[in-house]
Amino acid sequence: MTPNTPDPNILPIPEPAPPSRGLLIDIAELSTLLDRSVRSLHRDDLAGRIPASLRLGRSKKWSRAEIEAWINAGTPPRRKWEIIKKSPPSRQAG
Secondary structure (H helix, E strand, O other): OOOOOOOOOOOOOOOOOOOOOOOEEOHHHHHHHHOOOHHHHHHHHHHOOOOOOEEEOOEEEEEHHHHHHHHHOOOOOHHHHHHHHHOOOOOOOO
């Protein structure tokens, strides 16, 4: 065997899976997206500082699109976010 020939008995190390781009994300993905710990997100959820989750069976999920819109709106508290979501888009003069 030459120095540049891989050993057939050694399995290659798989590359990590790319991040999910699903429509719904769990708290671990939310944690990564927001660069916050899961524990702090649980506290924020209970305190109403992040958008409400959806329940799928026993799982909590968040809409990726809603989280991205919430971030673009400046991460308002849940009550204010619910009002913003329900208000019609503002027209810009121009």
